Amino acid sequence: MARLLLFAILAYVLWRLLWSAAKSMFEGMGYQPPGKNSTSVGLVRDPICGTFVLPSSALTSGSGANTRYFCSEKCREDYGHSRNTGRSRNTEETR
Ligand SMILES: [Zn+2]
Secondary structure (H helix, E strand, C coil), rough: CHHHHHHHHHHHHHHHHHHHHHHHHHHCCCCCCCCCHHHHHHHHHHCCCCCEECCCCCCECCCCCEEEEEEEEEHHHHHHHHHHHHHHHHHCCCC
16 A cells, blocks of 8 residues: 555656656747747737737727727827717717
């Protein structure tokens, strides 16, 4: 019984050792294991011109879940305009 337990522990340690070695090998080859944070390289879409931009280098508007990313200052201005004019036009047309 004690030998069986020892064997189980040994097998577990060996498995952990093999697994960590395999993981470091995969990471060395540029492989990212699933479940690891992969949102760090996610691209976001500019809602005005449709260009995909990096969130870290893009211009933003809004905050939290309403954050929008833009490729240039012009796109950000256009986004603000389209939101404002769209709202005021709707209220005017209901006359
Ligand atoms: Zn743009």
